[in-house]
Amino acid sequence: MIRLYTPESARHWQRRAAFLLGFSIAAVVLALAVNIFLCTRVNTANAQTLQFACIALFILAGWACILLLYFAYAPAKAQAVHIAGMFSAEAETFEGVLTVHRESFHIPKSVTVRKATLETAEGSLTLNVSAGLVHQLPKNGTAVRVTTVRRYITGYEVLA
Numbered sequence: 001m002i003r004l005y006t007p008e009s010a011r012h013w014q015r016r017a018a019f020l021l022g023f024s025i026a027a028v029v030l031a032l033a034v035n036i037f038l039c040t041r042v043n044t045a046n047a048q049t050l051q052f053a054c055i056a057l058f059i060l061a062g063w064a065c066i067l068l069l070y071f072a073y074a075p076a077k078a079q080a081v082h083i084a085g086m087f088s089a090e091a092e093t094f095e096g097v098l099t100v101h102r103e104s105f106h107i108p109k110s111v112t113v114r115k116a117t118l119e120t121a122e123g124s125l126t127l128n129v130s131a132g133l134v135h136q137l138p139k140n141g142t143a144v145r146v147t148t149v150r151r152y153i154t155g156y157e158v159l160a
Helices: 007-040 047-088 131-136
Strands: 092-106 112-120 123-130 142-149 152-158
Touching: 007 047, 092 123, 112 131, 123 131
Parallel strands: 123 152
Antiparallel strands: 092 112, 092 142, 112 123, 142 152
């Protein structure tokens, strides 16, 4: 059985999320420290220049933090929570012919998924697979045994 979710990947995404959050906070704290330093150097000759520098620095640091949190930290945290959830629930096993669809969609505040159809002896079964893990699955039309948690494919075994 090939596992799509491993404890190592869970730790990787948790470490990545923690690093990105720390990096974002550090960027804002560093900008604040630089602004405090610049404010201690103000005199009547350079007041306007340092005011512009402080405002520009904090705007850039703020936008950098917002972009890091939105485009890097939030997806990493969502992936870490998603993977942790895969280890906390009961797994089910199904056998059939797997077809992964091309369309992907993003679940708000969660991961991007793709739908998969498993044609079993009892009928068609619709499953989900994390879009980042699709490349690990066998090609469409392959007979497989899959393990699922909350209708997400967590592992597979190609049947002969």
